[in-house]
Amino acid sequence: MPEFVAFSVVVLLLLGAYWSMVVFPKQRAFKKHNQYVRTLGPGDEVITFGGIIGTITSMDTDAGVAYVKIAEGVEVKVITASLTRPYVPEEVALHARVGIDPAAEAQVRRGG
Numbered sequence: 001m002p003e004f005v006a007f008s009v010v011v012l013l014l015l016g017a018y019w020s021m022v023v024f025p026k027q028r029a030f031k032k033h034n035q036y037v038r039t040l041g042p043g044d045e046v047i048t049f050g051g052i053i054g055t056i057t058s059m060d061t062d063a064g065v066a067y068v069k070i071a072e073g074v075e076v077k078v079i080t081a082s083l084t085r086p087y088v089p090e091e092v093a094l095h096a097r098v099g100i101d102p103a104a105e106a107q108v109r110r111g112g
Contacts, residue, residue: 037080040066045087048078053087 040046044056046068054068057075066083069075097104 033081033084036085037083040080040083046083047085047087047092049082049084052076056083 038061040056040059042056042058045053046056047053048068052068052070054070054076057067057069059066059080061080064080065077066080067075067077068083094104094107098108099105
């Protein structure tokens with residue numbers, strides 16, 4: 001009987017550790033992304049999950065889709081979950097130099 005209690009405690013501790021290291025961070029990231037998407041509107045420049053840069057022309061939040069203009073006369077319909085982050089040209093250029101320029105790598109590590 002004491003072995004069963006000890007085993008149960010260990011299993012519960014492992015489940016708790018897994019939950020706190022895997023599930024909670026995923027839930028936080030999901031909530032943060034949903035909060036970001038709710039702040040978007042027409043005219044915002046975004047980067048999609050596929051790396052496409054465009055400007056939001058309209059959004060249908062009930063359907064979970066956004067219409068993104070990626071070139072003159074070219075508009076695509078994407079799910080809002082694919083809108084990963086705002087397009088900031090300086091930030092994209094900085095990340096493109098990582099691995100080539102040690103100063104860029106240090107700047108990214110510092111957070112800016």
